[in-house]
Amino acid sequence: MEYCISLFIFFLTFLNFNSDHSNEVRATSEVFTNSFLVKLKQSVDKTLADEVAKRNGFINLGSILGNQKEYQFLQKALPHARSKRSVPHTRRLKIDPLIHTAVQQTGFRRVKRGNRLLNTENLLTLNNKFMKVQVGPEPSDPYFQYQWYLKNTGQNGGKPRLDLNVEAAWAQGITGKNVTTAIMDDGVDYMHPDLKFNYNARASYDFSSNDPYPYPRYTDDWFNSHGTRCAGEVAAARDNGVCGVGVAYDSKIAGIRMLDQPYMTDLIEANSMGHEPDLIDIYSASWGPTDDGKTVDGPRNATMRAIVRGVNEGRRGLGNIYVWASGDGGEEDDCNCDGYAASMWTVSINSAINDGQNAHYDESCSSTLASTFSNGAKDPNTGVATTDLYGKCTTTHSGTSAAAPEAAGVFALALEANPQLTWRDIQHLTVLSSKRNSLFDAKGRFHWTMNGVGLEFNHLFGYGVLDAGGIVALAKKWETVPPRYHCEAGSIGVTQEIPSDRSILLKIKTDACSGTEYSVNYLEHVQAVITVNASRRGDLELFLTSPMGTRSMILSRRIHDDDNRDGFTKWPFMTTHTWAEYPQGTWLLEISFNSQKPQHGWFKEWTLMLHGTREPPYEKLSTTDPHSKLAIVKKAHEEHSSLTN
Template sequence: MCLRQDPMASYDVNSRDTDPQPRYDLNDSNRHGTRCAGEVAGGANNSLCAVGVAFEANIGGVRMLDGEVTDAVEARSLSLNQQHIDVYSASWGPDDDGETVDGPGELARRAFKEGIINGRGGKGSIFVWASGNGGRERDNCNCDGYTNSLWTLSISSATENGHVPWYSEACSSTLATTYSSGSGLEKQIVTTDLHRGCTTTHTGTSASAPLAAGICALALQVNERLTWRDMQHIVVRTARRANLQAPDWVTNGVGRNVSHSFGYGLMDATAMVNLARRWTPVPEQHKCETPSSHVDKLVPPHSMVVLTLTVAQCPSVKYMEHVQARISLEATRRGDIKVFLTSPAGTTSTLLDKRPHDSSRAGFREWPFMTTHNWDESPLGTWSLKIHNDGRYSATVSDWTLVMFGTEVQAGTAPPPQPPPPAPTPSSDRSSAAPAASQPPPLARLPGCLRAHPESLLCLECERRKLLSDGACLASCPAKTYADQEGLACLPCHYTCAVCSGPNDYQCSACHGDASLTAGQLGTACLNTELLARARAADRYAQRFTH
């Protein structure tokens, strides 16, 4: 299978040479990188295996896990040729054992910072990260300092039937999802393997992150000016709930579906590429911190405490991106602690869930628990931090600080034009002029709306028998969308459908001009007319040949 291997993107950090070829052994234990590489950039029209998502991309390999993995090894790998490499795909991290709390060391953090500030000529390196495979151990990916970082685009997995895989970890730092393996009856990922072979059994979030990296490469192919933050905004705006099934789906304060298992949903390559073509660069990112007073709050066994912070001002941050709760906490048994953060808009993020295997007495020291669930919400108002202690021993919250990252102007929009000041009337001076007519309240400008976002003036909740669609309340869903099962909102159809009854490609009821509606076992799908004609012609030829 042909991969466009790029020597400038390759290095063997373990052996300190320029050849990253895997070491062969009886167990083929070095197969991981080869499998991931094929998902991204497997050659088109090859006769051996599946095509890569970004089959025109150049790809390199970094051999760094086949030896002692130190801070220096990680830093060297993450900083390799930052002016040449656009996307780093990483399917590694701390142990997924349900008891480890660990993140990048000083050198690796420096490599991350250097990458997002100076990488790609100042546009920033794009770090795509697998969210982790500790689901069976009830691990939480917010205890992984790599996925729990605002510098990484954290990706979880979904099975082919839209379920949460047994290995997948849930956490509030996950941004989006791609497919991977599931139960024994569900398909796994097809990709390249060692010995110039092909495998149909690639698994885990290790298989999901490269798919995401390939989709990011497609977006860069049509718009190489995208920054690392542009890419995250595009993912948030295009990811789809689709057929993903999880009990924790909620609608956040600006009307987006989000889940701790799947983030904002499945990445949509077509939608990302289309949005990337017309994307306006995001405004400058700003940061504001609101520290608590010294807390020293006792959390007795089998109890809960609620700590609040009121954010009265957050200079230059009106629309949030990442939010961190930096917490210091002492616990006799760390795994008994659960932490929840609720924003002023009412969105609750699970920053930490119970981890039965974590018996550490170390607690947390200024650990930056991160959530992406408040994207584009306003930071102003009262935040609440709920800390549950489900164990037999006391815990103490020393202090916590709320750290909010975001922009003054909403990404993807231009600043609203300022109306000219009213001209004074000639018949009266300024002091006797009648007061200007007051602006109508936000709800008056949003017919059918029950609750609106105070900053963006987008509707968040509609009256009965109205459907929420892109911040407006409509009597029926517009083209290329359908009403959800609850009849509350309009959701996007599969991109192949012009009209649909649900999110899947077999729920089409009308097609675009280049496709025909075709009945199948599951329903009706839109198949490209030209490809359908070729397939039928090939089938007729095969029948003639066999007869």
Template sequence: MLGFCRAGTALALILLNALVLIAAADEELIFSDHFLVQLHEGTTEDAHQLALEHGFGSARKLPFGEGLFHFYPREIPKTRRKRSLQQHRRLAKDHRVKSVFPQEGFGRQKRGYREISNIDVNMSDPLFTKQWYLINTGQADGTPGLDLNVAEAWNMGFTGKGVTIAIMDDGIDYLHPDLAFNYNAEASFDFSSNDPYPYPRYTDDWFNSHGTRCAGEVSAVSNNNICGVGVAYNSKVAGIRMLDQPFMTDIIEASSISHMPQVIDIYSASWGPTDDGKTVDGPRELTLQAMADGVNKGRGGKGSIYVWASGDGGSYDDCNCDGYASSMWTISINSAINDGRTALYDESCSSTLASTFSNGRKRNPEAGVATTDLYGNCTLRHSGTSAAAPEAAGVFALALEANPNLTWRDLQHLTVLTSKRNKLHDEVHQWRRNGVGLEFNHLFGYGVLDAGGMVKLAREWKTVPERFHCVAGSVQEIHKIQSGSKLVLSVTTDVCQGKDNFVRYLEHVQAVITVNASRRGDLNINMTSPMGTKSILLSRRPRDDDAKVGFDKWPFMTTHTWGEDPRGAWLLEVGFQGEAPQSGVLKEWTLMLHGTQSAPYIDQVVRDYQSKLAMSKKEELEEELDEAVERSLKSLLSKSN
């Protein structure tokens, strides 16, 4: 492990437990011509010269760590199955080089690249009236009122001005007339070609339209009679091209996530490990370090905002097996369709924080997401959780304009408190309340984002208290698991009471688990908090036949216990689902609790409660979610007194 963090810090503890290096044992490794090189000393020019001497195209200084450079090839590399040992050895022997780390190649998949219909779009007509996810009046067989409530935020004067959102994808058509005015060239870069021009590579099937479509959802210019309108139509959009290559490397991901963190406010990612229902994968070490640096140092110390699409694997997959979507440092966004149901491709998991919208389930040609497309075109065909994540990034841009002092954690708290059930529903996963009254759903998180509600609360928001991390307990003994019965384990904790890292009000909870099974896909893991909230940490994945790797210190995460008192007994239930009998062994369960020592929102809840009490004398309080939020805040207030 590279020594980028100081031993003993909370960050080092998180990185140690969150480190994800899992790959299927029977998969062949792919090796690239990219190298992470650490020099004893030297400037970027010295590194460039050294790279040329050893046959590379050039070198680029990395913003994380000291003396670190990315040595990249002259051309787009081809896939290889063997390491370039000779090149590695030559570099390692050079007296100017301290260490060399060849970069493994791995797959990353765009989410939601699918066609809804083959309808021809009339390019001369604005698409705003077809953007039902902005203002839903029942277009395309949708449910009126089921939208992001952006109109309320816009009417309050918030349009994303002064906020920059980076689209980490396959490039952006920054010459598009609906994007050019809002394009931030300074904050853009092409990490696939190592130049400042992240223009998409042409293909006959327009496969590289993904990033351009996402960009239009966020920052398409308003009132110019071209395509539609972005959620934050006065925000700036940056293009980070990093997906269009034969494979991904840790350096490229880390470089993208850490690109210009003092200029870029929000990073939107609509990609991740393959959504095939059998992959368990996530960020490698450099990317984890870059994320940690982002939330700790980005935006002048307030923290970079990472928005992640939760995945398109449907009921065959579980987004807690995706180390990006299930990270505490990202805001994981699922999607709903225009009548309030879940999309057939939506994954469910306990780490999802909220939802936005994708397309309609019916074959209505106008039920997709209307946005910009390559070469100055418009489209009605964007869909998937790919479409959901940029919409969330746009809503967060409105909140950041309303209050530029919001931290990365403030935005997560605002998401929990202002997202609403609205008319979202699913036949399998019902809405439930946690121990402090917050309503959540295993598919939709805390509900659909409400731009108007978030902006109103953000304007007078006070930064939440300092965050602490407590290793609440650990079970290290080997326990057998058999079909037909459940393994039930318990950890009773005082959450580090009496220590500096005491946790009293929960934010994120991680269950770091090592388990092997005769068929990994049949495993089912649930965890119940002391206040009785049950989180489904892992659902059955019928396509996952793994019998070798299992889960090795995998950090399953839940947001469903947000605001709860973590003191007491936590229960873990592990069993099998499926027809064939299976067996397994659980080797470790470590419970990690993250939260605050004092109750957030104390001043806010007093104002809100008094205001709502006064309003109740004139009219009834708002509907279901408002009542749920009020109950949760009153509960937090009473527990703090």
């Protein structure tokens, strides 16, 4: 049932990616790659698919998501990117008696987040001899002293104890055993002495070169060190005299090389996110559409199918966890315009620096669930200490690129503590165990706010900084949350002009599908699927207010976005700020311009999608701490239940 519901939501909210491509691609000239999606008239095995490809002059790169009717064919006679479709090659495929359709794949840009070029002053050359050091109360690795995000003692101007609290998880005997995290990136140096014993070769693959060896391509500036740095944050070995230690140092990492190419395609993304879903538990992505403050882009058809399949079928039905860096566009961008980070299927992670304030490159949005860490406060070059290419180490890894793998490591600890956790359990645990701690907005724009059931959130940091000790302790006693349902709570499709000098207010009153099989009584994600355009898209601001009074900014002003044509077409703006609230009542959508110059626009459509549970999600859980988030929400739910009954 949940799988069917998921596919329905996918087709509803992401249909525009199929028909319209993305706003980014349409705004520039299209690029066509030498890759083709070939749909056959019947299911065939690899041998026959190879024959079909060969007789038409192509190479078969394999099936798409295990579907034996869909294959990726490569045409080596074409360049990787060109400005026109190859009509002759497409026609040749289409006339084959076994081929139903053939579509040449468009190329688009995907960028690494927080990537820094080589800084030789922050590298340590290591002896490749693997030195086992006796385990002490804390790791003996030489770079552990610089890993303030694991243990903040005030080094580099940090605030003591503002860290991921990993030692509390390790003290419970949880170190990530039997959990694999895939680093979807530019490759992983799997021969690094701090990674090689935690490398899962069976779960790894190179989708850029189409072979099982995702080793980074050499460049003089070490541009392809990004994935190796991310991998070390998750699973660098402990007490071996090399670099530092990973958050989940006994877990495994897989390398999925897919980012190192001029243009990305839908099929490469889909195959990467759907690779070995029963061997891989967590997929970590520190990249996305261009963080330029004007791009609106997200997953295409096959990629969305891969993610939906992963959360419904991966990990033998428990669901894969997709961790996403929220973006490095700073206050001039909004991560709700990134369809990967803003997806309800992913866990969007922002970053803080070591004194608690947000980093200057942090984007804000209502879809961010939690935060981890990136830079030091006094010295911006003091970033995350981790592994680097060719057996070296660095202390300059930074950006939300660094934040996402830290979160993946924390989730690996939670999965060892309780291997039966579903992908939704991980999100619930994140909300309930993350801490406000000392996190604050350096410019005072976004304050900590309490939602309708007493959960504190921040537009920058989500529900706070991940607490490894807290999430592990809660995971050990966790009871799987009730089944998820979705409700199309209502829609408004009457075109209205958006004036320059005032807001327009739209209301949907809903019973949240009460009395039907789709009834939602306790919220998880809320999507406002909106079609709107404007004379200047970047000056639009959107706010969504729940029946319990929680006001979410679902789109902020973006000063670099000059679009006056595309607007947003069925774009699923998502908020997590109403988590665990009751959805029945009136929802308010506020649309306005934030501009010095007069602007005008047209609202065309708003559909409200509610996702959550019918039954109370935490009814079976108990807590002895009356001040914990769990106790606060349980009390609110019990009071609500007694009033409604």
